[in-house]
Amino acid sequence: MTQPTPDDVDLAAALKSRFGFSSFRPGQEAVVRDALAGRDLLAIMPTGGGKSLCFQLPAVLQPGITLVISPLIALMQDQVRLLQDNGIAATYINSSLEPNEVGARLRGAAQGEYKLLYLAPERLLQSGFFDGVLKRLVAGRGVNAFVIDEAHCVSEWGHDFRPEYRQLAALRHRHPNIPVLAFTATATPRVRDDIINQLALHEPAVHVASFNRPNLYYGVRPKNKRTYDELLTRAREQSAGIVYCLSRKRVDELALQLQSDGVAALPYHAGLDAEQRRRNQEAFIRDDARVIVATIAFGMGINKPDVRWVIHYDLPRTLESYYQESGRAGRDGDPAECILYFSAADIRTAEFLIQQKVDPDTGEPLADEQRLARQQLRQVLNYAESTECRRGIQLRYFGEVLNGSCWNCDNCRSPRQLQDRTIEAQQFLSCIARLAQRRERFGAAYLIDILRGSQSQRLIDNGHAQLSVYGIGKHHSIETWRGVARALLHQGLVQETQDGYPVLSLNALSWEVLRGERKVQIADAPPSGRRKSETRPGAEDVHVADQPLFDRLRALRKRLADQSGVPPYVIFHDATLREMVRRAPASLEEFAAIPGVGQAKLARYGQLFTDEIRSARAPV
Incomplete structure (x- = not known):
């Protein structure tokens, strides 16, 4: 099968005639040329970066058919619809089809009617397909490439590991001369190496596009009584948005509340039956519903380009999942907003969920999983409470350095002031020290009760009203003291361990603060509401x-x-x-x-x- 060389093809003309685009997005052309050259490749391109075009354009320009392995029905159906509307012959085979329709599409593929065929990995690996249909396709019209979409699913270190993806190396072993093209939106260096090894890629061209999406505005807000009103104001705008929540209960409550306030909002979570989820997702994609309220079950493979805002009503699980979920905004390259709300209650909820990671048989804590989850929570909290450029923190997580400020996040546009809280930090640490002298350890909430002079019966019965630090911080609010406690934790100035529940103890840096050798500075809390410096997405779009x-x-x-x-x-x-x-x-x-x-x-x-x-x- 003779393939065109990359230099033989007028890619710009093909891009315009087939897809209507006048130019490639950053990084796309190099990936397309390597694909046309018949190389194995791994392309890491962020959501909205146009990774699908990087295998779709080569598929159109080469003889034979391209097989695309995709993990979700919604993902493959959406891409096929887009291809067909561009006049490109493509189809999919999945569990939504009747057997006679599956047979008709396979016969069409064998007769050369399609340029791209989308499959789930489970379908591909069925013995009847792998040893029968695939073998006939290769021997007949020819398969020009195997595309592994969402390739992070192959890695146990990825955020959505799927065991079936591990078996895809069989493609290389059975068909060593057909290129394997792996694509994903996010992958740390460890995950990239794992993808290459697990798929048995041969001297692959590795393309890592920038994770920076400058059209996205990032902001963090305190969660309080005004939060819902802010959400309602945004939801009433004529733009599509996603609200992510931690629990199914919160999803249902918020969706119902928005509906009662006249917003076309629908819920989406794993507690709904599959048909209801499909209908709600389809209504959102077709603009019949403007807002979807969802758990993390929603979003992977959803190619709705005009989502103008994504709100996280609760803390995300990890910084990587936050990047993925917030990145579903602005896939068309137009301005969009990504807002994260959080409060001290969110931290307690997250810690409670971490403690539920136990062995189902023995009930013993899964120490490694809990340790990893706490590390990931710390990264999210550092992001939420930092005064640094939000985008810079995200990019650093993926090993990328942002030079200067992004000027499109709240910290860059409206820098927060740092306050010297050394005295409060010393008082807090002194409270831990006084308790340690009595061989006692407690969590932050109890320490704050002591500092604020609580009259709780538990505190009095424990004799802690007699401590020298009792009531020393009663002029500060509970929220102020919670901010001090979180800052000490995040800056590594105090140690948190588990003693049935989280308790605090001093470390070497704590004593530096107590001796006055180290200052403690804490940023002001971010203000509520939209900043005056923010641009409302879409406001400048049309005169x-x-x-x-x-x-x-x-x-x-x-x-x-x-x-x-x-x-x-x-x-x-x-x-x-x-x-x-x-x-x-x-x-x-x-x-x-x-x-x-x-x-x-x-x-x-x-x-x-x-x-x-x-x-x-x-x-x-």
Whole structure:
């Protein structure tokens, strides 16, 4: 099977004619050229970075068929819909299909009707498929590449390990001459090495795109009585958003509350039956619901490009999962906001969940899992409470350095002041020391009760009202003392251990503070509400005078999408509609020059949209 060499192909022309894009996104072209050269490769490209195009364009330009192994039904169906609307022959085989339809699609693949075939790993590895269908495809029209999408699933060190992915190395062993192309959005260096080893990649080209997505604004807010009102204000805007919660109960409560306040919001979590989850997800993707309230069960493989905001109503599990979940905003490259709310109660909830990691047979704590979970929680808390650039912290987690400030997070736009809290820190540590003299250890909440002079019966019965530090900090609020306790923990100035529950003890750095050899500075709490310096996503997108035309084009897009049974973004992205408004193309030739319009979309939609534009601009 003769393949085109990368230098033989006019990639820019193919990109425009097939996908409607005028230029590649950063990093895409190099990956495409390596794929066309027939190399194994591993590409780490962030959500919204356009990794799918990196294997779809080579698939179109080469003879034979590309097999794409994908872990989720929603993921493969969404990509196939987009490809088909671009006039590219693609299909999928999964459990949603009847056996006769599966047979028809396999016969079509054998006869060369498709350029891409999407499969779940379980389907691929079935003996009847692996030893029968796949063997015939390779011997017949030819398979030009195996694509492993969401390749982090192969690694036990990844955030979504799937045992079936471990068996995919059989592709290399059985078909050593067919390139294996692995793609994922996030992978630490350890996970990258594991992917290469587990998939038996041969001298792969490794592409690691920047994890920096400058269109995303990152902010942290304190969770308080005004939090829901802030969420409601945002949810009432004419933009799509996702709210992530830690528990199913919180998801149901928030979704119901938003609905009662007139917001088209739906819940999504593992407690709903599969059909309800599918309907709710589809309603969100098709713009019939503007807001989805979900646990972490929602999002992987969802390619809705116009999500303008993602709110974490509770602390995320890890910094990596936060990057993934917040990264579902702004996949179209337009401005979007990612806001994290947290409070001391969230920390206690997270710690409680960590303590539930026990052996189901013996009830003994799983020490390694608990230790890892606490390390991950500490990283999330450091992010939430830091005065550093939020983006810089995230990028450093993935081994990338941000030079300077990002100027698109709350800490860069509205720097918080540091306060000297050395005296309060010394008082807190002195309380631990006085208790240690009595061979007693307690958690932060009890220490705060002592410092604030609590009259609780437990404290009095323990004789702690007689301590010299009793009531010494009663002029400070509980929240102020909680901030001191968290800062001491995060800065490593106090030790936390488990004694049935978390207790605090002094370490070497604690004594440096007590002796006055080390200062303790703590940042002011972040203010509630939207900062004046923030830009509301989409606010600058369309001039007021052009808004009626933009709304008409969106309405036309929605009608066409509903008629075809696809999400509106499959027809055109918002950015493409804005370009139509700005340029007002009067002919099909002018319409073809709009970014996002390829040959198939020009033929299918060009006349409809140019007619709508002319009608809207016609004098009354």
